[in-house]
Amino acid sequence: NLAAANGHQVRVWSRQGSQTLQVVLKDVQIVLSAISMIGVRDVASQVESFPLSPETIFVTATKGLDPQTTCTPSQIWQTIFPNHAVVVLSGPNLSKEIQMELPAATVVASNIPTAAEVVQLIFSSHRFRVYTNPDPLGVELGGTLKNVIAIAAGVCDGLQLGTNAKAALVTRGLTEMVRIGNNWGAKTETFYGLSGLGDLLATCNSPLSRNYQVGYQLAGGKSLTETLTNLQGTAEGVNTCRVLMQRAKQQNIAVPITEQVYRLLQGEITPGQALDELMLRDIKPEYNY
Ligand SMILES: NC(=O)C1=CN([C@@H]2O[C@H](COP(=O)(O)OP(=O)(O)OC[C@H]3O[C@@H](n4cnc5c(N)ncnc54)[C@H](O)[C@@H]3O)[C@@H](O)[C@H]2O)C=CC1
């Protein structure tokens, strides 16, 4: 809708649609993927079988991690299309609000600055402010990692733990995101921007967030299966949390909030036990300067 409103010709492909991928991809300048994580590799491989101009830019909006390789979506697109520019689009972008034309901002990040600028122009409007950023990995991880903290925030609200608890959770969640991101090679400052802190604030405070909804309903006593069955759309944080735990163990990264969300999703502990585990950890300095 945003690109079309700026006068660009837009074609949409989905498995449910009538047009084939080949027809939709003919002569395109930009391919924007918002496939959920589970389908990214499959769809990227399908796209590879059709002719594309070497100038075609790939934009990825998916917020997830590949369970097999722990790769991010942009890493998958870049591996399959090594000679194309890949741009990550991520930010506090609850889609229902954007559809209602409420104001929002986002980030487009790429190792190729001109590609990010092309995408910035395509989507910018008086209702959608698009910033460029040179740290695609940090921007992508911000949008991905915050989903796990959003599940925890939903639990926090579901248990009615109060505003202090929520502020503590989100702040320590951000510290955890920075720690993981740094280990991965992302820049610290990126996590304090729109795609990190910005998206954390949006999803940890809105019932429009599917990840928040998962946590909220688990706190209300629903099972994960029941919650996911009734959820509209994808809550990427469930899969991301599992992949993250695997990677954190391999790399020896401290991820206390992610660990409690993981155990809760696995059905190993109750929301109340997760809270106690976090509150009763060894006392320590806020930062290791
Ligand atoms: N970049 C951003 O600012 C935002 C990104 N997202 C992310 O975008 C992604 C999609 O989110 P939603 O549209 O809300 O989810 P959704 O669940 O409504 O849509 C995902 C779509 O992917 C399709 N899909 C899954 N596997 C497929 C496959 N193998 N082949 C073809 N299609 C397949 C599904 O059929 C579905 O239509 C998620 O990763 C979400 O985290 C969501 C909101 C904002």
Ligand SMILES: O=C(CO)COP(=O)(O)O
């Ligand atoms: O990432 C989002 C908004 O920026 C959407 O959040 P959910 O995937 O939790 O709905």
